[in-house]
Amino acid sequence: xxxxxxxxxxxxxxxxxxxxxxxxxxxxxxxxxxxxxxxxxxxxxxxxxxxxxxxxxxxxxxxxxxxxxxxxxxxxxxxxxxxxxxxxxxxxxxxxxxxxxxxxxxxxxxxxxxxxxxxxxxxxxxxxxxxxxxxxxxxxxxxxxxxxxxxxxxxxxxxxxxxxxxxxxxxxxxxxxxxxxxxxxxxxxxxxxxxxxxxxxxxxxxxxxx
Amino acid sequence: xxxxxxxxxxxxxxxxxxxxxxxxxxxxxxxxxxxxxxxxxxxxxxxxxxxxxxxxxxxxxxxxxxxxxxxxxxxxxxxxxxxxxxxxxxxxxxxxxxxxxxxxxxxxxxxxxxxxxxxxxxxxxxxxxxxxxxxxxxxxxxxxxxxxxxxxxxxxxxxxxxxxxxxxxxxxxxxxxxxxxxxxxxxxxxxxxxxxxxxxxxxxxxxxxx
Amino acid sequence: xxxxxxxxxxxxxxxxxxxxxxxxxxxxxxxxxxxxxxxxxxxxxxxxxxxxxxxxxxxxxxxxxxxxxxxxxxxxxxxxxxxxxxxxxxxxxxxxxxxxxxxxxxxxxxxxxxxxxxxxxxxxxxxxxxxxxxxxxxxxxxxxxxxxxxxxxxxxxxxxxxxxxxxxxxxxxxxxxxxxxxxxxxxxxxxxxxxxxxxxxxxxxxxxxx
Numbered sequence: 001x002x003x004x005x006x007x008x009x010x011x012x013x014x015x016x017x018x019x020x021x022x023x024x025x026x027x028x029x030x031x032x033x034x035x036x037x038x039x040x041x042x043x044x045x046x047x048x049x050x051x052x053x054x055x056x057x058x059x060x061x062x063x064x065x066x067x068x069x070x071x072x073x074x075x076x077x078x079x080x081x082x083x084x085x086x087x088x089x090x091x092x093x094x095x096x097x098x099x100x101x102x103x104x105x106x107x108x109x110x111x112x113x114x115x116x117x118x119x120x121x122x123x124x125x126x127x128x129x130x131x132x133x134x135x136x137x138x139x140x141x142x143x144x145x146x147x148x149x150x151x152x153x154x155x156x157x158x159x160x161x162x163x164x165x166x167x168x169x170x171x172x173x174x175x176x177x178x179x180x181x182x183x184x185x186x187x188x189x190x191x192x193x194x195x196x197x198x199x200x201x202x203x204x205x206x207x208x209x210x
Numbered sequence: 211x212x213x214x215x216x217x218x219x220x221x222x223x224x225x226x227x228x229x230x231x232x233x234x235x236x237x238x239x240x241x242x243x244x245x246x247x248x249x250x251x252x253x254x255x256x257x258x259x260x261x262x263x264x265x266x267x268x269x270x271x272x273x274x275x276x277x278x279x280x281x282x283x284x285x286x287x288x289x290x291x292x293x294x295x296x297x298x299x300x301x302x303x304x305x306x307x308x309x310x311x312x313x314x315x316x317x318x319x320x321x322x323x324x325x326x327x328x329x330x331x332x333x334x335x336x337x338x339x340x341x342x343x344x345x346x347x348x349x350x351x352x353x354x355x356x357x358x359x360x361x362x363x364x365x366x367x368x369x370x371x372x373x374x375x376x377x378x379x380x381x382x383x384x385x386x387x388x389x390x391x392x393x394x395x396x397x398x399x400x401x402x403x404x405x406x407x408x409x410x411x412x413x414x415x416x417x418x419x420x
Numbered sequence: 421x422x423x424x425x426x427x428x429x430x431x432x433x434x435x436x437x438x439x440x441x442x443x444x445x446x447x448x449x450x451x452x453x454x455x456x457x458x459x460x461x462x463x464x465x466x467x468x469x470x471x472x473x474x475x476x477x478x479x480x481x482x483x484x485x486x487x488x489x490x491x492x493x494x495x496x497x498x499x500x501x502x503x504x505x506x507x508x509x510x511x512x513x514x515x516x517x518x519x520x521x522x523x524x525x526x527x528x529x530x531x532x533x534x535x536x537x538x539x540x541x542x543x544x545x546x547x548x549x550x551x552x553x554x555x556x557x558x559x560x561x562x563x564x565x566x567x568x569x570x571x572x573x574x575x576x577x578x579x580x581x582x583x584x585x586x587x588x589x590x591x592x593x594x595x596x597x598x599x600x601x602x603x604x605x606x607x608x609x610x611x612x613x614x615x616x617x618x619x620x621x622x623x624x625x626x627x628x629x630x
Contacts, residue, residue, distance in 0.1 A: 025620075027562055028567070028625070030568060031618075032573060034566075034620075036566060051266075051471055052268050053266060053271065054266025054267055054268075056474025057472060057533065058472050061472060061535055064536045064539065078620055115271055119271050119274065122277070123271075133348075137348070137557060139562060140560065142239070142348070142349060143348065145242065146237075146240065146243025146247070147237075147238070147239055147240055153242060199240070200241060201235075205238070262467070262478050262481060263476060263481065264476025264478075325477070326484045329487065343456075343558075347558070350560065352559060352560045353558065355452065356444070356447075356450065356452065356453025357448070357449055357453060363452060408451075409450070410450075410454075
């Protein structure tokens with residue numbers, strides 16, 4: 001079980017790092033900039049979570065696997081950046097499995113230090129989503145998940161499922177698997193059917209900004 | 211006394227969250243984005259202060275009152291977003307009382323861990339102002355208090371008054387009330403008379419950027 | 421030795437603060453905004469490092485020398501902002517010596533808490549570079565070191581030299597001096613010969629964004 005989580009973690013790290021490479025190369029950053037953006041996308045969510053709960057030194061300082069994975073991914077990603085769209089589906093899969101894992105890790109850490117269930121769900125969502133938020137801020141964009149991706153809602157739902165199953169006495173393993181699948185299924189359905197959060201803006205309001 | 215501070219805290223949280231809702235809806239964010247921006251505006255200053263002094267888990271992780279207040283405020287704020295200007299004066303009042311309270315809380319925390327008076331004033335100002343700074347960064351704007359609001363100067367002044375009164379032996383209660391009133395009066399006068407910090411730029415310099 | 425490091429630290433703080441003043445006045449910020457940007461440029465890198473490793477309260481909260489240095493530098497910098505280009509070469513010198521010192525301090529702190537050598541180099545680079553990164557984000561720009569400065573590469577190289585010399589048994593003093601000189605020489609050569617990281621973009625790609 002442990003080793004499966006480790007493998008998912010690496011795959012998620014790769015997928016996140018590549019999303020950083022893609023965003024950074026669009027902005028024509030140099031190699032150093034691309035590396036930093038890839039790193040932040042991968043470890044940013046977990047780092048923010050660790051800082052908020054006071055778990056320091058933060059995770060990636062203690063585990064060079066992530067740093068080396070991100071370094072190699074960045075170099076490979078830059079070299080093959082024109083071919084990245086051929087592996088888009090694999091990347092989406094890794095990415096989605098990655099956010100499922102990060103959501104669960106975040107929720108678990110909250111439970112471990114006795115935080116309120118609602119706060120645990122928030123921690124899970126932060127772990128999964130804030131790498132992308134910081135990536136977009138470094139690239140001088142309004143974070144994309146604040147505007148159109150249903151990504152975060154999948155994490156919130158997965159977190160709620162996790163808390164609910166634990167509350168009703170499910171084992172840790174079953175809980176993690178079902179909550180993780182919830183994230184994966186909701187996100188995949190959202191992307192396949194192009195679902196977004198219901199817009200709160202009228203037609204007129206939307207045109208105003210365009 | 212405790213319960214008055216609690217009520218002010220809630221009112222301040224509501225006012226800050228609504229300022230987040232207003233900024234985020236202007237950028238046509240979706241519900242999730244609006245919620246995050248509202249949350250960050252409300253708890254961002256206190257969170258940064260807690261991180262800097264090492265008080266973790268940071269405040270809002272331990273108190274769901276804030277999270278629920280922000281959640282309800284966001285939903286109500288979004289639904290009635292076109293009516294928000296009718297309550298602008300009440301919001302300004304809450305907001306101003308809120309920053310007064312946050313300034314004092316920040317200064318007090320600095321004193322509690324024996325920081326230098328000047329650093330305590332900085333902590334108070336950070337607590338009151340950085341929620342808005344992070345809000346503007348998430349919305350891809352240069353923070354408004356860096357450009358034209360006299361908001362921060364009111365906090366600095368209030369902090370200095372607090373430190374001064376304590377130094378001259380005033381009781382904690384009297385000190386808090388007078389320092390808080392200083393923030394409220396200075397900010398209100400600044401807004402009513404449209405005061406800004408004296409511009410350091412010549413007419414030519416100002417036109418250059420426009 | 422201690423006092424030389426202290427003097428370098430002050431000179432570096434001044435140089436960093438002035439780079440903040442220059443960036444902030446270009447954006448026509450008011451005095452408060454300029455002060456915050458100057459402060460963040462000076463202490464941002466060290467603050468992020470302290471947060472990541474859990475060394476709180478972070479450094480500048482415990483040492484008012486920095487705060488007063490930044491305050492005075494900001495006021496003087498604003499008053500003489502049109503004359504700043506006359507001292508550009510001195511500023512470049514201070515700035516370069518400053519980043520050399522910050523790199524070494526960061527690497528040393530990593531070693532002190534037994535982090536992996538690669539992570540120590542990362543900590544040194546963060547200490548030297550992230551003040552400027554946060555400055556640019558507050559000013560709503562893509563960080564300049566992500567696009568064209570060879571600044572970060574000099575820090576990484578200096579960090580590697582530091583780790584290497586310690587590994588081969590050099591004394592702490594010799595190691596610090598040689599690693600620091602590495603940063604200074606590499607950066608100076610890069611600026612004098614206008615070196616950049618080799619561009620990864622084709623001519624067509626570069627034109628696309630322009």
